[in-house]
Amino acid sequence: MLCQMARLRLRPRTLEASQDSADLLYAKFMGGLADSTRLRIVRFLVDGPRSVGEIIDHLGMSQSRVSNHLACLKWCGYVDAERQGRAVFYRLTDRRIRKILELAQAVVADNASHIAACTRIPV
Amino acid sequence: MLCQMARLRLRPRTLEASQDSADLLYAKFMGGLADSTRLRIVRFLVDGPRSVGEIIDHLGMSQSRVSNHLACLKWCGYVDAERQGRAVFYRLTDRRIRKILELAQAVVADNASHIAACTRIPV
DNA sequence: AGCATATATCATAAATTTATGATCTGTCAA
DNA sequence: TTGACAGATCATAAATTTATGATATATGCT
Numbered sequence: 001m002l003c004q005m006a007r008l009r010l011r012p013r014t015l016e017a018s019q020d021s022a023d024l025l026y027a028k029f030m031g032g033l034a035d036s037t038r039l040r041i042v043r044f045l046v047d048g049p050r051s052v053g054e055i056i057d058h059l060g061m062s063q064s065r066v067s068n069h070l071a072c073l074k075w076c077g078y079v080d081a082e083r084q085g086r087a088v089f090y091r092l093t094d095r096r097i098r099k100i101l102e103l104a105q106a107v108v109a110d111n112a113s114h115i116a117a118c119t120r121i122p123v
Numbered sequence: 124m125l126c127q128m129a130r131l132r133l134r135p136r137t138l139e140a141s142q143d144s145a146d147l148l149y150a151k152f153m154g155g156l157a158d159s160t161r162l163r164i165v166r167f168l169v170d171g172p173r174s175v176g177e178i179i180d181h182l183g184m185s186q187s188r189v190s191n192h193l194a195c196l197k198w199c200g201y202v203d204a205e206r207q208g209r210a211v212f213y214r215l216t217d218r219r220i221r222k223i224l225e226l227a228q229a230v231v232a233d234n235a236s237h238i239a240a241c242t243r244i245p246v
Numbered sequence: 247a248g249c250a251t252a253t254a255t256c257a258t259a260a261a262t263t264t265a266t267g268a269t270c271t272g273t274c275a276a
Numbered sequence: 277t278t279g280a281c282a283g284a285t286c287a288t289a290a291a292t293t294t295a296t297g298a299t300a301t302a303t304g305c306t
Contacts, residue, residue, distance in 0.1 A: 002263065027159040029231045034154035036146040052283060065265060067284055077234035086273050086282045096226045103219045108152045111200035125293065175253060188295060190254055209252045209303045255300070263292070270285070
């Protein structure tokens with residue numbers, strides 16, 4: 001997972017390096033949505049909190065796969081988890097996430113033709 | 124590059140598959156900002172259009188590396204290019220991009236302590 | 247035309263991310 | 277306390293992405 005192997009260098013020596021490590025963190029964060037499985041999870045959670053089981057059913061993917069992605073999303077700060085009995089419910093942490101999703105989707109929609117017409121990708 | 128090897132399946136058979144391929148495109152798009160080099164480029168361009176040479180100098184990276192990332196960003200629809208003499212100037216395509224950057228940065232800032240405290244990553 | 251500058255493209259090696267299957271932990275109920 | 281259900285974690289294999297170096301294309305100058 002994106003999150004398991006991240007090894008962010010903290011306390012950098014210089015200001016410039018500090019900016020670099022900020023960019024790294026920032027990029028990692030964006031990476032949270034740069035995977036279609038995680039994107040589907042986040043979009044599913046826009047409607048409200050869901051248990052892991054519900055998410056698994058919705059995606060039709062293996063338990064460990066979903067669980068690993070959830071760990072990643074939690075890690076990036078997109079979601080948080082709360083145990084309720086044996087189930088664990090996940091929900092979006094921040095309404096700014098929704099806004100990011102909306103904006104991104106709008107830009108993608110506007111560029112769909114451009115992307116589809118791209119000659120560098122043998123669609 | 125993220126973009127060179129994308130092989131998006133178009134005209135899917137079912138509605139569900141159609142949604143899948145939309146999510147894939149969407150995730151690819153987010154992937155445009157999920158790399159610190161590309162993020163730095165995009166942030167550099169927030170101040171206005173820049174030639175490739177200026178971007179190279181700013182990042183201190185090799186020409187081909189920068190050029191490849193620019194191709195990727197152009198591809199995703201983040202930037203577009205315009206030739207001016209021998210130089211090629213890049214600029215952000217859409218003001219929604221800025222908004223996405225702002226929101227993401229704000230969320231990262233708010234979660235920085237959480238992320239730094241994470242035990243799954245040996246910082 | 248010939249050459250230098252500016253940028254793009256491409257093959258492949260290196261690095262990173264994702265999927266899988268096995269195993270571990272926690273909760274509840276009998 | 278045993279067993280079953282719900283989920284998390286981990287090692288490793290598979291897939292994808294990035295960096296590098298070489299080469300190609302485009303523009304302008306002499």
